[in-house]
Amino acid sequence: MKIASHLILTLISLLFFQMLGMGQNAECGTDFIHDTRMQNDSAYRNQFLLFESQVDSHTDNQASSELKSLIYTIPVVVHVIHLGEPIGTGSNISDLQIQQAIAGLNDRFRNVNGLGVDVELEFCLASKDPNGNSTNGMNRVDGSTVPNYSANGITPTGNPCSGAIETAIKDLSRWPVADYYNIWVVSEICNGGFVGYASYPLGGLYDGLVIVSTSMTSNSGTLPHEVGHGFFLYHTFNGDGGNAFCPVDTDCLIDGDHVCDTPPHKQGDCGTTNPCTSTGVWDNSRYNYMAYCPLVNRFTQGQKDRIRATAIVAPRASLLNSAGCETVGLNEIGSTALFSIFPNPTNHVINIKADLTLVGSSYLVHDNTGKTILKGIITSENTSIELGDLSGGFYLLSLGENLKQTFQFIKE
Ligand SMILES: [Zn+2]
Missing domain, CATH: 2.60.40.3080 (Immunoglobulin-like)
Structure with a gap:
């Protein structure tokens, strides 16, 4: 009896972890948070629309940009907001796991598997902190004293879930966004509702990416997906009304995901044919890091152009001049x-x-x-x-x- 119940428990947990793996991008919170702010915060909406027009015009010009073959390096700081566990346990993931997660992120942006394009943009864990001192680019803070954090994790601003206030968690540890891309590793987001979310690139004190500790791994699909949002990529199915209809794609640079080589689709369509259109390279959408499909393995040339157009305008442009990854003398x-x-x-x-x-x-x-x-x-x-x-x-x-x-x- 004891053995049988143990077996059942094991099977249940195996199933659970399999589901987590399959659905990891399906629980991205970026759009939910963005859409709420677009509706309720007119300053955000105006700033966003202005920025979008800027990036769209830069993307158009990107092909002729003299900067196109330069490899951009983005300094990253990782803040681990744990629950008081020893390092290497639970939400307090090890230095090695973080280093491997960043290496895995770079493998995806640099197209190491050869299935997409090399974005020629990569990330370095900061070696110099804001005071000019040597660092490993990681900070660890016990967040368990922040109300509701232990029970439910972080609540993204604007979300009704009952976790800790986003700004209270980020205020525990953050470095200037002009010099570092901030990544907060958290125990949970909305009590398991999401595995990650990122700010679209509008700057501000709380700009950056939030990811649950279990997704901060070398083979994570969530990390490149959220960083993609952080460099202004939309989901490949952007404009599908929540899997309701095929996105409009009259002008591919300003409709759908604003990228021309990712055919428009509905988020639930991941099969061998695309019910929305037979034109374009379907694999570019269904195997894309910005899709919700189970197997993802690529960014495209159009996404590369958009990422790099984003990287050279404010607020991301200052990261290219950051001293965050210079080594201390x-x-x-x-x-x-x-x-x-x-x-x-x-x-x-x-x-x-x-x-x-x-x-x-x-x-x-x-x-x-x-x-x-x-x-x-x-x-x-x-x-x-x-x-x-x-x-x-x-x-x-x-x-x-x-x-x-x-x-x-x-x-x-
Ligand atoms: Zn997403």
């Missing part, structure tokens, strides 16, 4: 009370001299995009890391408690 780092690293620059080996109390902790070598190159354990007070055939350039070495200490080194 070499003579300012290289040693702390607990560590020193040498030689720097180096050819083959980087040595770590660590305080005895930190033997047994881990280290991580990553590049400026947050991609992990090497990892291991500090085995003694003097640990050597073989760099092998790493190509020459700048790297970051994170180590110590929760990998909070980050040093830059140069491989010659």
Whole structure:
């Protein structure tokens, strides 16, 4: 009897997790929040419409832009608003999970699977904080004291659900939006109602992206989807009236999702044919990161043009000039009370001299995009890391408690 009930419980939880995976984008809250504000907040509506016309005209010009082949790098700060768990447990996800989530995000924007286009835009975890100090780009705050957070998570502004007030959660930890793209990792949104939502790019103190901790992973479809909204992509089915009708697509640059190579469709249509139209490349919509379909694997050229047109106008343009991912000057780092690293620059080996109390902790070598190159354990007070055939350039070495200490080194 006991075994049977255990089996049933296991089956129920397996089913639950499968549903979460299938429906992860179906629970995106961006449009719900945006539509509410468009109806109720005339200042927001005016600002939004003005910004949209700006981006639409830039998108038109993007093909001739001299900036088109430049790779844009966006500094990111991740705020983990946890429930008081130890690091690496529950909503207080580990540094490594966050680094891997950003690496996975970059893989999708850079089209590593080869199925879409390379947006030539990527994200780096901040290495310099707003005061100019070295950082790993992650902040952790216990949000359990904010009323209703433990029970229901965060409530997006304008939503009637009974979680914590959005601004109260974001005020726990946020960095200037002009220099960093802010990502808040939360325990829940509306008691499980949504897995993520993002602000369309209008700036303001609370601009950024909110995602539940279980979706902040290396293979997340939610993270690229929400970042897409943050760079002004709509859903591929934008204008379908909630799966009610085929979106109008008379002028593809200003109708539907304002993108011409993603055929208009209804959000529930993900099959082998598109009931709305037979023209265009259907796979570009049904396999798109901005669809609600179960298998997503691409951004398109039209979306790339729109993302990049957004990146070069205010408020996102200032991110391109941010110092957030510059490394702190070499003579300012290289040693702390607990560590020193040498030689720097180096050819083959980087040595770590660590305080005895930190033997047994881990280290991580990553590049400026947050991609992990090497990892291991500090085995003694003097640990050597073989760099092998790493190509020459700048790297970051994170180590110590929760990998909070980050040093830059140069491989010659
Ligand atoms: Zn969405």
